[in-house]
Amino acid sequence: MDEKKIEEELKKIWDEIPVSHSDIEKKACWEEFQAKTFAVKKPKFKVWRYVAAASVLLFMLIGTGIYFNRSPLQDNFYLASNVIENTSLKTQTVYLPDSSRVRLSSHSTITYSNNFENNRKIILEGEAYFKVIKDKKHPFQVFCNQTTTTVLGTSFTVKEYNKKEVSVELYEGSVQMNVKDQNKKWILKPGEKFIYENNIAEVSLFNRFTDFDNEKLSVVSDYIIANYGYKMAIPQEYNNQRITVRINKKEDLKTIVQLISEMYNLKFEINEELKQITFR
CATH class of the missing domain: 3.55.50.30 (Phage tail protein beta-alpha-beta fold)
Structure with a gap:
């Protein structure tokens, strides 16, 4: 099999990999791989070179799968080693490295990075109540589905419903709400509830x-x-x-x-x- 044929076969493998990302970025990744692998022409055909190229392609496909298929909100977390899952039927109290406290509801999970004190970001799956220690230099952020809750120091509940709806209830302080791909932001006051469902965000009152x-x-x-x-x-x-x-x-x-x-x-x-x- 000549070099051109090998290149075509590798390209076919690349194109068949399903990813949840834009075709433009997928194409750019292929062009980078192609330039590094096939740019320099060797005078003699060596099988080991293309075995190595296929191995590199496989590695890149695995890495691309991790990159393309994770949520953009998880960019700083996919290598995190701190995952706490409450598999019990009772609420579990968790103390974070900055001394903030989380009441993690049953069958809920939080994930945060190793350098949490300087990077106070958390991914939540399920429901949790947060009592946040104030730190103006390091805002505290909770990512849940498409929403981001940003605080400096306060107490609030974030709840996810069936991977589709998110609600945030503010008990003390203030929080800023953002939704992926939307420029608008919502500033909540104590006693206000933010609900995001079916790409619609609204704020209402609740009894705290x-x-x-x-x-x-x-x-x-x-x-x-x-x-x-x-x-x-x-x-x-x-x-x-x-x-x-x-x-x-x-x-x-x-x-x-x-x-x-x-x-x-x-x-x-x-x-x-x-x-x-x-x-x-």
């Missing part, structure tokens, strides 16, 4: 608080069990004590416990192993 209006303290105890998984042990004489309070739905458990202790002049102890809060 839980209100207790003259409720028994035991009702708050039930709320903590249901939302945080911790039992509350209260002195019997306080069981019928009434409370009126507004709680951020994503408030830290310790903040709620401290609030109760201050309102009723009680001391408390949190047992992490037993997941129990004891007031005295």
Whole structure:
């Protein structure tokens, strides 16, 4: 087989590889490979040269498959080694290298790079609540489907529905929303919800608080069990004590416990192993 025939066969293999990218860029990659492999004419035909060329082509096709078939949002992540997947049925708390906290919902995954403190970018699949440490020099970004949520320091929830819809609920601070291939940006305020579905983005309001209006303290105890998984042990004489309070739905458990202790002049102890809060 002569050199021209080998080149034609390799080109045929290249063209048959399906990629989710533009034909222009695919063609440019082939031309680069072609120039390096066939530009210099050797006086003698050597089979090993084209075996090597085929190997290079195979390597480039594998690399191109990685490049062309990954999402553009994943450019900084496809080599990342930090992948955390919550396979349990309960919410999992994850502390990131910058001390930001993530409550990762069941069957959800986050991916971030090794140099996270300087490159605070996360890919989310599923649902998670983020409590972000402020760092003006390094904005915190969450990529989910076609959307990007950018923050400096705040708390918010990002949720993905069946790989088609994304919703972002802001509890504190502010975030900027961007959508792939759209120039418009949306700045959310606390209590606003961003929804992206079927290439349409909209902002609406949601209730970010839980209100207790003259409720028994035991009702708050039930709320903590249901939302945080911790039992509350209260002195019997306080069981019928009434409370009126507004709680951020994503408030830290310790903040709620401290609030109760201050309102009723009680001391408390949190047992992490037993997941129990004891007031005295």
